[in-house]
Amino acid sequence: MTDIVLDAADLTAAPVARDRVLGRLWRHRSGRVGLVLLAVYLIVAVFGPLMVLWSPSSDVAYQNLFQALKGPSAQHLLGTDQLGRDEMVRLILGARYTLLIGVGAVALGLVVGVPLGAVSGFYRGWIDLVVQRIVDIVLAFPNFLLALALVAVLGPGLRNVIIAVSLASFPRFVRLVRASVLSVRERPFAEAARAVGVSRAGVLWRYVVPNCMAPVFVQVPLEVGSAILTAAGLGFLGLGVQQPTPEWGAMLGQAQNYIFSQSYLVTFPGLCILGAILAFNLLGDGLRDVFDPRVRAVVRRPKRQAT
Amino acid sequence: MTAQQDSTKSASASRPLLAARGLTVSFPVKTGILRRTVASLTAVDGVDLDIIEGETLGLIGESGSGKSTLGRALLRLVEPTGGQVILDGTDVCALAPHALKPVRRQAQLIFQDAAGSLNPLMTVRQIIGAGLRAHGARDQAERDARVAEVLKAVGLDADAGRRYPHEFSGGQRQRIGIARALVLRPRLIIADEPVSALDVSIQAQVLKLLVELKQEFRLTYLFIGHDLAVVDCISDRVAVMYLGKIVEVGSAAEVRDRPQHPYTRALLSAHRPPALGQRGQRVVLAGEPPNPMAPPSGCRFRTRCPLAQDICAEQEPLLEPRGTGHMAACHFSHLVGGPAEPLRVSL
Amino acid sequence: MSPLLEIRNLRTYFRTTAGVYRAADGVDLSLDPGRTLCLVGESGSGKSVTALSVMRLVGVGGSIEPGSKILFGGRNLACASEAEMLKIRGHEIAMIFQEPSTSLDPVYTVGYQIAEAVRAQAKPGQKVTRKAALQRAAELMRLVGIAEPQQRACDYPHQMSGGMLQRVMIAIALAGNPRLLIADEPTTALDATIQAQILELLKELQVKFGMAILMITHNFGVVAEMADDVAVMYAGRVVERGSAASVFTAPQHPYTQALLRSVPVLGMTIEDLHAIPGSVPSPLGWPAGCRFAPRCQHAFERCRLEQPPLTAAGTQESACWLTIRSLDKAREVQH
Numbered sequence: 001m002t003d004i005v006l007d008a009a010d011l012t013a014a015p016v017a018r019d020r021v022l023g024r025l026w027r028h029r030s031g032r033v034g035l036v037l038l039a040v041y042l043i044v045a046v047f048g049p050l051m052v053l054w055s056p057s058s059d060v061a062y063q064n065l066f067q068a069l070k071g072p073s074a075q076h077l078l079g080t081d082q083l084g085r086d087e088m089v090r091l092i093l094g095a096r097y098t099l100l101i102g103v104g105a106v107a108l109g110l111v112v113g114v115p116l117g118a119v120s121g122f123y124r125g126w127i128d129l130v131v132q133r134i135v136d137i138v139l140a141f142p143n144f145l146l147a148l149a150l151v152a153v154l155g156p157g158l159r160n161v162i163i164a165v166s167l168a169s170f171p172r173f174v175r176l177v178r179a180s181v182l183s184v185r186e187r188p189f190a191e192a193a194r195a196v197g198v199s200r201a202g203v204l205w206r207y208v209v210p211n212c213m214a215p216v217f218v219q220v221p222l223e224v225g226s227a228i229l230t231a232a233g234l235g236f237l238g239l240g241v242q243q244p245t246p247e248w249g250a251m252l253g254q255a256q257n258y259i260f261s262q263s264y265l266v267t268f269p270g271l272c273i274l275g276a277i278l279a280f281n282l283l284g285d286g287l288r289d290v291f292d293p294r295v296r297a298v299v300r301r302p303k304r305q306a307t
Numbered sequence: 308m309t310a311q312q313d314s315t316k317s318a319s320a321s322r323p324l325l326a327a328r329g330l331t332v333s334f335p336v337k338t339g340i341l342r343r344t345v346a347s348l349t350a351v352d353g354v355d356l357d358i359i360e361g362e363t364l365g366l367i368g369e370s371g372s373g374k375s376t377l378g379r380a381l382l383r384l385v386e387p388t389g390g391q392v393i394l395d396g397t398d399v400c401a402l403a404p405h406a407l408k409p410v411r412r413q414a415q416l417i418f419q420d421a422a423g424s425l426n427p428l429m430t431v432r433q434i435i436g437a438g439l440r441a442h443g444a445r446d447q448a449e450r451d452a453r454v455a456e457v458l459k460a461v462g463l464d465a466d467a468g469r470r471y472p473h474e475f476s477g478g479q480r481q482r483i484g485i486a487r488a489l490v491l492r493p494r495l496i497i498a499d500e501p502v503s504a505l506d507v508s509i510q511a512q513v514l515k516l517l518v519e520l521k522q523e524f525r526l527t528y529l530f531i532g533h534d535l536a537v538v539d540c541i542s543d544r545v546a547v548m549y550l551g552k553i554v555e556v557g558s559a560a561e562v563r564d565r566p567q568h569p570y571t572r573a574l575l576s577a578h579r580p581p582a583l584g585q586r587g588q589r590v591v592l593a594g595e596p597p598n599p600m601a602p603p604s605g606c607r608f609r610t611r612c613p614l615a616q617d618i619c620a621e622q623e624p625l626l627e628p629r630g631t632g633h634m635a636a637c638h639f640s641h642l643v644g645g646p647a648e649p650l651r652v653s654l
Numbered sequence: 655m656s657p658l659l660e661i662r663n664l665r666t667y668f669r670t671t672a673g674v675y676r677a678a679d680g681v682d683l684s685l686d687p688g689r690t691l692c693l694v695g696e697s698g699s700g701k702s703v704t705a706l707s708v709m710r711l712v713g714v715g716g717s718i719e720p721g722s723k724i725l726f727g728g729r730n731l732a733c734a735s736e737a738e739m740l741k742i743r744g745h746e747i748a749m750i751f752q753e754p755s756t757s758l759d760p761v762y763t764v765g766y767q768i769a770e771a772v773r774a775q776a777k778p779g780q781k782v783t784r785k786a787a788l789q790r791a792a793e794l795m796r797l798v799g800i801a802e803p804q805q806r807a808c809d810y811p812h813q814m815s816g817g818m819l820q821r822v823m824i825a826i827a828l829a830g831n832p833r834l835l836i837a838d839e840p841t842t843a844l845d846a847t848i849q850a851q852i853l854e855l856l857k858e859l860q861v862k863f864g865m866a867i868l869m870i871t872h873n874f875g876v877v878a879e880m881a882d883d884v885a886v887m888y889a890g891r892v893v894e895r896g897s898a899a900s901v902f903t904a905p906q907h908p909y910t911q912a913l914l915r916s917v918p919v920l921g922m923t924i925e926d927l928h929a930i931p932g933s934v935p936s937p938l939g940w941p942a943g944c945r946f947a948p949r950c951q952h953a954f955e956r957c958r959l960e961q962p963p964l965t966a967a968g969t970q971e972s973a974c975w976l977t978i979r980s981l982d983k984a985r986e987v988q989h
Binding site: 476508514533534535536573575592596 | 816916923931933
């Protein structure tokens, strides 16, 4: 019923201009929390290492066994690990790796997945068949196992972790973009572009794909969250970024032995990972509501009905 | 009325700008995992049509008649499965896909869904300029100047170029669509139900605009519609389409005053002017339009026709002359009578 | 004869993040039993909202403002409780919509859906068996002109054409033997030849069932075909109302006049068409004074300041300062 009635030009689904996205996100409850949290993580990742230069622990090679396994104190706010390094400093240093892997993996997934999905959905035919079967195969493997297998083959290290994790996200983007393209290519403006003489390729990349990106934008933060989780898992198993480089997953892995004795070594890295994933998930929730045209005509229920 | 008559006289003397011969558009219906073709839907079935330079040819039909498909097939936006479309001497259907670009300059399309036909992520300037870009106008300033020119011609101010489609009303969006069609200076514009989705008070504005532009830019129109009153008032000649075939074609006045096909008669009856208290003179067609995938044998209209006889099922009537420039496909044209006369059914 | 339905000062507002959307802003209507009133207007006029308000089916966020009166059968529907409305909907007032294909549930057969309406309309205490309901459904289908009703009852909506589906909708509406049928642009989505069939059907059924019809349309052909009375709406209000004959032959309000001149009619040429300049204002911000003034060629000072009330002018009523001014002058002359 609402659709019939609220059918004026002002309330029809208007595309969200870039400058308004941020504003709407801010007003959205979870979106705001997600934005703030993400901002905190970014600041820590970028500026953090500069702010802790004073501490000897900022040097990855540093060790001080006399200070090992000391609980949180005035000197070491979050305690020290088994090699005497300041836990907080290491966590701060580790932020960049986590974010780098998450964002890098998803960026790679986008770069590969979006064009594949676009071409697959637009040209159909044998390209579509081949790409879809590849995607089916990749999706048949459990995420984590696939990443594991890849790292086992390629060897550990930051670059290989990014590649391995991106493998899990690109099929989702292919599917998402393909579905959007299949419907957007039927819209009159795509036909209109052809009518004025734009080439088929031009119609695909300049007209259809940009109009398919909204669901992709919503999916990106959710994928980053997922990527972070996978990366942490790999790090936990020692297959990620190698020691002594601080990476939260790896730190978690090393702290296994101290779960009961120095539990803070497990809690704090865990909380950091949790916080990062939460930030991206909330951001994703917010973006989804921002891009949904129906939710935009949000209506405040009047306090009382007509008497 | 006089202006229309004049243009019809001079129009029939000129050669056709666009001529379709035996134009057919069929869509295969596929099912199953192996996507086997089980049937085909022939939306346009062997249509012959001439569009004379300088005229407005109205194409009227209801849903399922194939009129929109015909319009698009003439521009090869939908691939014809048979026949020829000769635009100014060249067979458009025989051209290789990459050679179609010059054709696009000559013939343009105006869409029914104005809002849907404008890319929501582009500014009006970009939308209208896209055609210019595609045909090699590299200089941004020159494109902008041309865009400003057509925007003015359709009654929008040049400032509109900076804005996005959703900032405009329905009528304004259709003007933008018209501007886009105009910018390439085509000779022929195919208007696919350009006013059907607009409010009544805006329809008149857009119709008058189309007529003005036709004079100013010396255009030829194919005006596709389902509202006979609208098509009649803007067209010099009218063609009536039913289930993929043209059943009648002639000057607007002829078709209106001396219809030669029972379907045309029924349409006229359904669109008669709102005059109160005249119930009972109406020709109400029995039954539903037949399934386009399995059209009736012989004359397609026979299942709903008050004049149908055995011959109608056996022999498909062809378009035959019924007056000057007036053709109809019916075995019983002489029984159809004028719109005000009751339909004679005796035989 | 007292009117079956009387609407006085109906205001239905929608509160959105963009502002207050005054869809219906002071609507006055009256419909006698057994007659057909056509509510004419363009998009943004508030005609659909008015119909939905009568049925209290206005969507989320819309509310009927206090002071609105929808008088039907001695009750004010604007303040009736939901329980009371449940008894009225379908049974005393039925509604059919523009798009029959989306108004029917695609996963049930049409026979089942009509039978469901029959069962829903049964008097409390009276139990209608499934078999009896299906029988009645087939009867109703025959009544609305569907051939071979027993077979068609087993069809699903997607197997039927637009015209057939609209007949099914009418059958559902008739299941409760309503006194008032509200039809919201029932033929707009249909071809002209099918439209003719449906309108004929509605006229027959009106005589047979003795119901009043409130038909919403923007098509004057439909009005000519169906209407006993006409109400023309613009920008949320009724600007002219009266019998169809008088409004058509002697329209009083400039909007009605301009509208009639801008609609193409068979036999007109393009020169005969007179377009109305400008466009409909947005319901988010109606202009002060008469809402048609910005587009009216007769507008004068008072038009821009105050909204004119509906005043009797000849055999109809018109909301226009011009009419009031000439009536005043006539009265002066008499003295």
